Amino acid sequence: MIQQIYPQVIHPYQYELNKDMHLSAAHYIPHEDAGKCRELHGHTYFINVTIAGDDLDKSGFLVNFKQLKNLVHGKFDHTVLNDHLEVFPKDGPDSFPTTEVVARKIYEIIQNDLDQLPHKPKCLQVFVRETPTSYVVYRPKQVKKND
Template identity: 65%
Template sequence: MIQQIYPAPFHNFSYELNKDFHFAAAHYIPHDAAGKCQQVHGHTYFANVTIAGDQLDDSGFLVNFKTIKELLHDRFDHGVLNDDKHFTNEDSNFFPTTEIVARVMCEIIQEYLDTTSNKPACLQVFLRETPTSYVVYRPKKERTSS
C-alpha cells in the first residue's frame, strides 16, 4: 500500500491507532442522478480506520489490527456491496455510495468496540474509491472512554 497522509481528527485520547487496508468490491447506486454509476461496477477501495482511547485491553492492545481486518476487509472484499445487509436499494440513506460505505464501516467498528472492556472509539474512516476521489467520515459526537 502506498504511504499516505490522512486528515487527522482532533481528540484528547492517549492512544490513536490507524489501520490501512484495501478491498475490491462492486456496487451500483440505484438512483437516476448516479448516471453511469447506476450500473454494476467495481473499485479497489483504500481505507484507513482511526480508533482512539485511553485504556489498553488485557493483551496490551487498543484493538487488535487483525480484528479490524476481520470486521471490514473480510466482510466486503470481493463482494457486491448492495448485497450486504447494511445497504438497501430503497432508501437513499443506505445506498452504497462512498459516503455511506464509510459511515457503515465506522458503525460496524464502533459496534464491536462497544463490546470491549476498554471501550475505544472509532473517530474516523477515510475511504478512497478512486485515485482522485475519497470520503472522510467522522461520527458527529466524539465519544469519551469509560
C-alpha cells in the same frame, strides 16, 4: 504498501491507532441521478480507520489490527456491496452504497464491535478512497454533554 497522509482528528485520548486496508468490491447506485454509477462496476477501495482510547486491553492492544481487518476486509472484499442487504438495504439514499454511505457503514460496524470491549475504544474517523482522485472522510458527530 499504502503510504498516505490522512486528515487528522484532534482528540483527548492517549492512544491513536490507524489501520490501512484495501478491498476490491463492486457496487451500483440505484438512482436515476447516479449516471454511469447506476451500472454495476468495481473499485479497489483504500480505507483508513482511526481508533483512539486511553486504556489498552489485557494483551496490551488498543485494538488488534487483525480484528479491524476481519470486520471490514473479511466482510466486503470481492463482493457486490449491494448484496449485503443487512448493511445496504434498498430503502433509500441513506443506504445506497455510495462512498459516503460506505464510510458511515464501516464506522457503524467497527464502533458496534468496539462497544463490546471493556476498555471502550472509539472509532474517530473512517477514510474511504474510491478512486485516485476521490475520497470521503466520515466522522461521527460529537455529542455535547450537559453540565
